[in-house]
Amino acid sequence: MKSNKPPSAGPSVGAVDESGSGGIRPGGIVHTYLGYDPKSFPSPTAPAPDLAGAAFEHMLAFGSMREFTEEELANAVRLDPSMFPRLGPSLQALEAMLRERRAKILSTYETAGVMKETKRRVREERSGISAPKPFREAFHKAADEEQIDALERLWYKQGDDSSEFGRALLGLMQRLGEQYQIDQLASRYEFTGRTPMEVDEAIEVKEELETIDRLLEQLKEAGKNAKLAIIDMDALSEFADPDAIEGLNQVQRQIEEYLRAEAQRQGLEQSRRGFSLSPQAYRLFQRKLLSEIFSEMQAARSGRHTGPIIGEGAVEVQRTKPYEFGDPVAGIDVVQSVANAAARRASQVRADGPSRASLSLDDLEIHRTRNSPKCATTVLMDMSGSMRNGGQYINCKRMAIALDGLIRTEYPGDFLAFFEMFTLARRCRSGDVPALLPKPVSIFQPVVRLRADLGDPNISEARLPQHFTNIQHALRLSRQTLAVQDTPNRQVILITDGLPTAHFDGSMLYMLYPADPMTEDATMREARMCARDGITINIFLLPNWNQSSEDVQFAHRLAESTKGRVFFTGGSDLDQYVLWDYVSQRRKIIR
Numbered sequence: 001m002k003s004n005k006p007p008s009a010g011p012s013v014g015a016v017d018e019s020g021s022g023g024i025r026p027g028g029i030v031h032t033y034l035g036y037d038p039k040s041f042p043s044p045t046a047p048a049p050d051l052a053g054a055a056f057e058h059m060l061a062f063g064s065m066r067e068f069t070e071e072e073l074a075n076a077v078r079l080d081p082s083m084f085p086r087l088g089p090s091l092q093a094l095e096a097m098l099r100e101r102r103a104k105i106l107s108t109y110e111t112a113g114v115m116k117e118t119k120r121r122v123r124e125e126r127s128g129i130s131a132p133k134p135f136r137e138a139f140h141k142a143a144d145e146e147q148i149d150a151l152e153r154l155w156y157k158q159g160d161d162s163s164e165f166g167r168a169l170l171g172l173m174q175r176l177g178e179q180y181q182i183d184q185l186a187s188r189y190e191f192t193g194r195t196p197m198e199v200d201e202a203i204e205v206k207e208e209l210e211t212i213d214r215l216l217e218q219l220k221e222a223g224k225n226a227k228l229a230i231i232d233m234d235a236l237s238e239f240a241d242p243d244a245i246e247g248l249n250q251v252q253r254q255i256e257e258y259l260r261a262e263a264q265r266q267g268l269e270q271s272r273r274g275f276s277l278s279p280q281a282y283r284l285f286q287r288k289l290l291s292e293i294f295s296e297m298q299a300a301r302s303g304r305h306t307g308p309i310i311g312e313g314a315v316e317v318q319r320t321k322p323y324e325f326g327d328p329v330a331g332i333d334v335v336q337s338v339a340n341a342a343a344r345r346a347s348q349v350r351a352d353g354p355s356r357a358s359l360s361l362d363d364l365e366i367h368r369t370r371n372s373p374k375c376a377t378t379v380l381m382d383m384s385g386s387m388r389n390g391g392q393y394i395n396c397k398r399m400a401i402a403l404d405g406l407i408r409t410e411y412p413g414d415f416l417a418f419f420e421m422f423t424l425a426r427r428c429r430s431g432d433v434p435a436l437l438p439k440p441v442s443i444f445q446p447v448v449r450l451r452a453d454l455g456d457p458n459i460s461e462a463r464l465p466q467h468f469t470n471i472q473h474a475l476r477l478s479r480q481t482l483a484v485q486d487t488p489n490r491q492v493i494l495i496t497d498g499l500p501t502a503h504f505d506g507s508m509l510y511m512l513y514p515a516d517p518m519t520e521d522a523t524m525r526e527a528r529m530c531a532r533d534g535i536t537i538n539i540f541l542l543p544n545w546n547q548s549s550e551d552v553q554f555a556h557r558l559a560e561s562t563k564g565r566v567f568f569t570g571g572s573d574l575d576q577y578v579l580w581d582y583v584s585q586r587r588k589i590i591r
Helices: 026-033 051-062 070-076 087-106 112-127 133-145 148-156 164-188 199-225 233-237 242-265 279-296 334-352 385-410 430-435 471-482 517-532 549-560 573-590
Strands: 268-271 274-277 315-322 365-370 376-382 415-421 425-428 448-453 490-496 502-505 508-513 535-541 566-568
Touching: 051 385, 051 430, 087 199, 087 242, 112 164, 112 199, 133 148, 133 164, 148 164, 164 199, 199 233, 233 242, 242 268, 279 385, 279 430, 334 365, 376 385, 376 471, 385 415, 385 430, 385 490, 385 573, 415 430, 415 471, 425 430, 425 471, 471 490, 471 502, 471 517, 471 535, 490 573, 502 517, 508 517, 517 535, 517 549, 535 549, 535 573, 549 566
Parallel strands: 376 415, 376 490, 490 535, 535 566
Antiparallel strands: 268 274, 315 365, 415 425, 448 508, 502 508
């Protein structure tokens, strides 16, 4: 069939005139006037994209430790298009070319004739169909209403796909499909031309216009964030000249080179499979979190120590005092003590004449010190099935990373350990926290009463349902961990969204839902043992859709048993609450 589609548009504004008769690329003018040096791009004043943060946010949400491809990393960050001076003119030239092609099509064709043709085909196809008696009424109803889905259900009811009626239904559905597409074409686009179209040709025009609209939207989005990977280059190459495509490919290569260099600077390690997160990137993300958290707090609540506390300790301050019996000899300020002895000898020379230099107890100066007692903390992170609601697990992990960074930078002598809490509990390294995920729910009955003897070698932990909450086991592991820490300041930070639903009785593990008094009693017994060992339990109770007064009352009983506290918070505020509570309590201990 001969096509009446208009020829492709010629060189648009901004394209290079290869004949040499004129035409200058506007991008070159902008490039020159703005003074960009292509060897030192992007602009040194533009802020660098946060690649490490984007990769970590992806890991917090999906728990994936795999490598990121260059395209995934580029899509995860927001780039400033002004950093790449050639990008804007290139995209604008391509947009102008596509819009010109779109306008040419709309001004060439008309759709009234092809709409009449599709309706005629549908009537003709229907008139030739003789429906069997059992399906006659359903067929006429579906055909009158022109419902393809009803005709399709009728076709499935046929026992023989090759029957005459079945083949006729397929033909009618095809004609109705063509009619739908032509009606959609006429309603979506405003044609002003006079050239008629055949049905197949009109469908091709519809596909072309939809491709142009899709490419225009992609170019517009790429102009906002410099993400050229979202552009369908194969489709674009059907409309644009090779030089325009090559110019866009050059910008894409520049962006990729910039992202690779920035990823290396921010600690992302590159291999043949992609980018992976290094310890340097982990620390960078921690510093970013701490900066964001403390910047949102009031200035008076910065978390820094307000001043030195006088007394014996390990941290010396500049101020000194005269030596007193019992002061540590290691704290002697040698320079000031010798200066005192020299001053005393000078006064004796004036009064009594020359004498031998000597150092007495009255000359000794001792450095004043600041008390800096250690704290030992365990963080119990609920990773049961309900923590997936509202993405609470993401906020929990973000808090853990920030708390780890706080202690490393502000209180390096403190002890911190993390525990993952689900049907069981286990300790995890801080580097493993980003990959934690809530356990998938595997039992959906409204009432669950299960038990398993973990002393039986035939029972594997991996085969247990993982989505329950075993606070008792987590408290026991915390108590055993904190008991060996050489400090009286021990605390547990428990982050959960409800009642415990699992506990141990000897080697027997009970999994009970809804929460059973037997599980609560076992958990309270473990809390009292923590109190006996001087361990405080602070609870951060997260909101949940099925939370009740029983959850709140249990949290209060658990915290009061160890003279701890209960905090009601959720969402992105969790990290601020936990970190501020830690630094405020730390300051109370120091005082």
